[in-house]
Amino acid sequence: MAGGGDIQWCFSQVKGTVEEDVTEADIISTVEFNQDGELLATGDKGGRVVIFKREPESKQSMPRRGEYNVYSTFQSHEPEFDYLKSLEIEEKINKIRWLPRQNAAYSLLSTNDKTVKLWKITERDKRPDGFNLKDDEGRIKDPNAITQLRVPFFKPTELIVEASPRRVYANAHTYHINSISLNSDHETFLSGDDLRINLWHLEITDQSFNIVDIKPANMEELTEVITAAEFHPSMCNVFVYSSSKGTIRLCDMRQRALCDQHSKMFEEPEDPSNRSFFSEIISSISDVKFSHSGRYLISRDYLSVKVWDLQMDSRPIETYQVHEYLRSKLCSLYENDCIFDKFECAWNGTDTQIMTGSYNNFFRMFDRNTKRDLTLEASRENTKPKCILKPRRVCTGGKRKKDEISVDSLDFNKKILHTAWHPTENIIAVAATNNLYIFQDKDKV
Numbered sequence: 214m215a216g217g218g219d220i221q222w223c224f225s226q227v228k229g230t231v232e233e234d235v236t237e238a239d240i241i242s243t244v245e246f247n248q249d250g251e252l253l254a255t256g257d258k259g260g261r262v263v264i265f266k267r268e269p270e271s272k273q274s275m276p277r278r279g280e281y282n283v284y285s286t287f288q289s290h291e292p293e294f295d296y297l298k299s300l301e302i303e304e305k306i307n308k309i310r311w312l313p314r315q316n317a318a319y320s321l322l323s324t325n326d327k328t329v330k331l332w333k334i335t336e337r338d339k340r341p342d343g344f345n346l347k348d349d350e351g352r353i354k355d356p357n358a359i360t361q362l363r364v365p366f367f368k369p370t371e372l373i374v375e376a377s378p379r380r381v382y383a384n385a386h387t388y389h390i391n392s393i394s395l396n397s398d399h400e401t402f403l404s405g406d407d408l409r410i411n412l413w414h415l416e417i418t419d420q421s422f423n424i425v426d427i428k429p430a431n432m433e434e435l436t437e438v439i440t441a442a443e444f445h446p447s448m449c450n451v452f453v454y455s456s457s458k459g460t461i462r463l464c465d466m467r468q469r470a471l472c473d474q475h476s477k478m479f480e481e482p483e484d485p486s487n488r489s490f491f492s493e494i495i496s497s498i499s500d501v502k503f504s505h506s507g508r509y510l511i512s513r514d515y516l517s518v519k520v521w522d523l524q525m526d527s528r529p530i531e532t533y534q535v536h537e538y539l540r541s542k543l544c545s546l547y548e549n550d551c552i553f554d555k556f557e558c559a560w561n562g563t564d565t566q567i568m569t570g571s572y573n574n575f576f577r578m579f580d581r582n583t584k585r586d587l588t589l590e591a592s593r594e595n596t597k598p599k600c601i602l603k604p605r606r607v608c609t610g611g612k613r614k615k616d617e618i619s620v621d622s623l624d625f626n627k628k629i630l631h632t633a634w635h636p637t638e639n640i641i642a643v644a645a646t647n648n649l650y651i652f653q654d655k656d657k658v
Contacts, residue, residue, distance in 0.1 A: 220639055221655040222589060224600045226280055228265070229648035231593065241644035243631055247311035247319065250635040253281055253642055254321060255649055256306025260290040262323055262376075264334065265649075279640075281651060285334055287376035290325040302327050308393045310402070312415075320379070322402060326389040329404050331380040331415065339367040385411050385421045392442040398449040405442035408435075410454060412466075424472050425454060425464065440555075441501045453503070453510065459496030461512055461521065477526045479510070481519070491543045491552065499555035504564040505636075511567055513558040516540065518569050518579065533579040533586065536571045538609040538620050551625050559634045559641075570629025573618070574645045575605060591629060591643045591650040601655060 229239070238259030245254050253265040266284035293302040303326055312320040312331075319334040343365045348354055388406040395402045403424070404411050410425035425442075429435055442454035450466045462475035483492060495515035502511050510521040512529075516537060519529035535556075539546065546552040551572075558569040567579045571588070578587040588605045595602060608617040631644040639654035 222602045222639075222641075222652045223655045224595050224597065224602065224650075225640070225653045226651040227593070227596055227648055228263075228281075228283075228651075235647045239647040241631060241647060241649060242306050243309050244633040244642050244644050244649065245309045245311060245321075246633050246635055246642070247321075248313055248636060250637060250640065252284065252311070252319060253633070253651075254309045254311070255642075255644065256289065256309050256323060257647075258303070258305040260288055260292070260304030260306060260325065262287055262289045262306060262309065262321075262332070264319075285374040285376055287332070289323045289330060289332065290328065293327075295327075307390055310393050310395050312395060313399055322393055322395065324390050324393050324404065327383065327386055329382040329390070329393055329402075329413070330378050331382075332376050333379045334374060334376050336372060336374055338370060338372045340370050341365055342368040380415065380418050382413055382418050382421070385413075391440060392454075394443045394452070396444045396449050397447050401449075403442055403444060403452060405439050405454060407438040410439065410442050410452075422470070424452075424466060424470070426471065426473070440498050443501060443503055446503050446505060446507045448507065453501055455498035455501040455512060457497040458493070459498055459514060461498065461501055461510065463523070463526075477523075479512075479521045479526045479529075481528050487540075489543070491547060494547070494552055495543065500557040502558060502560060504560050505562065506564055509564065511558050511560065513556050513569055515552060515554075515556075518558050518567055520567070520581070531581065533567065533577075535569055535577050536575075536607075538607055539572075542620065546625070549625065551628075554628060555630060556628075557631055559632050561634050561639070562637045566634075568632050568634055568641060570632055570643070572625050572628050573623040574627040574629060575607075576629045576632060576643055589652075591645040591648070593648075599655070602652065 238257065240258045241255050242258050243256040251267045255263050263283065264285045265281035268280050268282060289306055290304040292304045295302055305325055306323055307326065308324050310322045321332050323330055323332060343363045345359060345363050346354055386406045388408055390404050390406050392405040393402060401412055401414050404413065408428040409423055411421040412424045413421045427439065437456045437458040440455050440457055442452060445451035451463065453461055453463045455461045459480065461479040463477040464472035465476045466472060498512045498514050500513045508523060512519050516539065517535055518533045520531035522530050543552060556570050558567060560567060565581050568576060570576045574591045575588050576591065589602045590605050606617045608619050613619055629643055629645055633642045641652050643650045
């Protein structure tokens with residue numbers, strides 16, 4: 214896998230409608246590749262899950278090499294109403310996580326604000342035929358009319374992909390679920406909301422264990438909430454969770470059943486020179502991800518991405534500015550609520566590059582080896598096959614050069630919150646409102 218500075222990213226595909234008027238239900242709310250990258254799932258605000266499958270690679274055939282096409286679409290969650298609290302429960306899919314494949318079927322976990330579901334996706338290309346007691350339409354035959362014994366057989370049919378709910382993990386969260394994470398033991402997973410994290414067994418739906426609870430006895434004393442949580446990729450007893458105060462706590466479930474006391478806390482002391490009214494808001498961590506190796510963590514706050522070494526909790530080993538030019542715009546971003554946007558971040562397969570989103574449908578790439586960074590745009594204007602993406606630059610002051618865009622002309626309604634990187638190849642998926650863009654390394658097309 215090439216380094217970020219060496220990759221020429223080019224357009225591969227775009228999924229979704231071209232219309233300017235976007236229906237709220239069609240806005241993509243999560244993107245996730247499965248373990249081998251052959252499947253790509255998206256969830257939207259309408260409670261639907263759309264799964265794309267990669268076509269077999271072939272240099273001669275069309276579609277072009279390894280394109281992703283719709284494999285299955287199903288309604289994962291429906292809108293509900295909590296009569297006890299008089300609250301509507303949105304159908305919006307907050308997170309999707311794939312389970313490792315055990316047989317011919319695929320499995321994934323999806324969650325809205327309150328309920329996690331385990332879905333099984335199966336293929337069927339044969340159906341039983343040649344029954345003795347039924348005719349071809351399925352009607353029961355008159356037993357007296359049966360003169361010979363037939364041996365039933367399987368008849369080939371058009372491929373049907375079915376999604377069926379296998380488990381429903383409900384009634385365990387008082388607050389909104391923001392995270393689900395499968396454990397490396399492949400038997401348990403966690404679900405985290407604003408104040409609590411629960412541990413589930415995949416086979417048991419009516420019982421979960423509370424492993425983190427930061428709810429104070431008096432809610433007026435509440436000072437922070439949980440923003441994200443994730444299991445370590447190989448150590449089944451270790452998980453981390455981030456908070457709205459900019460801290461990341463690492464917990465070890467071997468120490469105690471309720472992980473009130475963390476094993477390590479990762480926090481960077483604030484620079485007094487940058488202290489402002491917005492300091493606490495922009496330090497809130499919106500996403501945290503372990504590297505594939507399990508040695509590092511990345512955390513995304515409003516203006517930056519930080520890389521942490523698990524061996525050193527005093528400060529991050531790397532900090533990458535995502536859109537530092539917005540620091541002077543925080544007041545207007547606060548007024549239009551953009552300052553509360555929750556951007557996700559992603560590692561590439563070799564933990565050498567990091568990707569995260571920004572505004573104006575820009576997304577950022579950081580190469581950890583060369584320290585080079587790149588700003589690219591997900592736009593319908595660059596949708597010619599194999600069209601190489603031109604790096605974009607934002608003019609922060611002074612005279613604007615050609616090809617630069619002024620900070621004042623950035624569109625804050627167009628934002629890349631959700632991104633995913635193929636686990637082994639240079640293929641990325643970027644959600645821009647109701648469109649899913651897929652880009653890949655030019656050399657692979």
